[in-house]
Amino acid sequence: MNRKLILVLALVLIIALSGCAQLNIFPNQETITVTDDMGREVNLSTTPARIISIAPSNTEFLFALGLSEKIVGVTDFCNYPADAAAKERVGDFANPSVEKIIGLKPDLVVAASLHQEVVEQLDQLNIPVIVIDAKNIQHILDSVDMLGMATGANEAAETLTKQITDDLELVDSKVMTLSEDEKPLVYFEVWNDPIMTAGPNTFIHELITRAGGVNIAADAPTDYPVYALEDLIARQPEVMIYTHGAETAEQIKDRQNWETIHALKYGRIYLVEEDLVLRPGPRIAKGLIELSKRLHPDIWE
């Protein structure tokens, strides 16, 4: 008798509770679904409060969106902004430690496309991950949007997008005044041994073009080709941009057999800060302005 009563009561309780859940007695925030750059659909049920970034560009995005309070982990490579140095480290960009990530109890991890394995592991552990892998400038603006949505920082995202767009338009308006003849042939040295430059499907190519230059490797077959010195000499680039810092401009000028190259002969060799132009983050428009100033000092006076 007693036993039956308990059973009935238990059943009633279970049904009632499950009904409550359906009636949303514990109100959840609406679920947000974003599609990330790996094509994964990610459901985020709460506004994330503990975010980990495992790519330097993502760290820059998160800080630029005013989320510095919520960031609980970054990588060893995250050197900008300076506040990133105060955050917990989860390993380097290429090999973040999954154990460390889990230990920090994140409710959002922002990864890059090289993190495929890490993403799979985190997926299995039901830790929400979104992957950002911007391939061009428009893509960066889209990433800002997506990240704003995922983190509930929509307004900050709008402001940031506006800032970037304004800078881009500034460059566009200046470059528009140039004729095709005024656009110099640019050799962008990604690495010096072997000499490597950037092909047509790269960020660098887009930046050079948009900054008012012509990429010497626009016809290259791969993204980062080992470039033939012969072709470099034969094409006579007028400006050389480099980011690797392995040599000073003076040392580059002294390179053997390079002396006939226009850019070296006329001393148009410029070092541009690597992170501004190679990192697909929120500072990309600043990088573009920097680059355009090197190519066209006259229009930027």
Place this chain on the structure above:
Amino acid sequence: MGVIRQKLRTRNWVYKVLPLGMLVVVILLSLSIGAVTITLDRFNFALHQLLTLPQAEWGYETVIIWQLRFPRTLLAAAVGAALATAGAVLQGLLHNGMADSHVLGVSSGASLGASIAMLLGLRIGFLGLGAITPMAFIGSIVTLVIVISISRRIAGKSTLGLLLAGIAMSSFLSSLVSLIVYFSGERIQPLVFWLMGGFSARNWNHFLAVIPYLAGGYFITYIYHRYLTAISLSDATAHNLGVNVEKVRLILLCCSALLTAASVAVSGGIGFVGLMIPHIGKIFVGHNYRLLLPTSALFGAIFLVVADLLARTIIRPAELPVGIITALCGGPFFLYLLAKRRKEIL
């Protein structure tokens, strides 16, 4: 008897002159094809500038011909000849058709030297070569000394002992290189390209630095061609013919190591030439080293000049590492030969 002799003599003549002519042709091709096609007019113009103007006033075409293509092409020819010669010598000395410079660990030693230079970011120049070339050279010579002394201590005079010691050393050193690759992070880039082998951006300094070793190694080897032929038949035959097998073997080993060391130091890991070319040589001239040495050297030179030409033109303006080309073309071609002409090769 006289007729056979006459025939042999004609054959020798053909096999000496024909490859030499081919080598000249491919070198000329290599000089004229690339970013700028060099016609006879332009060549004359460049020659004129070379002879009359200081280098600072040269046009860029002149720089391309004299400072880039010439040293590069000659270097490819010299390295091709050296690797093929070293392969032919080792195959004879060790009575093993699978031998090439890898079996002595010499190539791996060079790789290790080069990777240490890159890991430490050594900036010390040597004869305008940078640190990599001398370090690779030192690495291979040290390896050779170790391999020979180990094999003597453990296995005495047996060639099998030498082979095994060399192969063990080779894989040990390769794993050290892998270890360095694993830890070298960003600096890995040049190392990866170096390991794939190539003549990208090589100049006269590289050519002049190694040509004494290559020429010296080759000529000393050639002096011993009779002994080499005898040893390649069998150690006992050579001994019965009065050859001091031990001494000759040591000298020739050192020569082939020298050839390999100098080659690998300037061109990185170019595989397949040393293994494949001597066998092709044997198809044409047989096992007499008096003919096999020059034939292998010429074939090796032709092969590598063509491979380098392909490496720098197939995906212009980018360059492929020549090691990829040699293995890509060499592998299937060699398998074909092996199937067709098994008797001459094996």
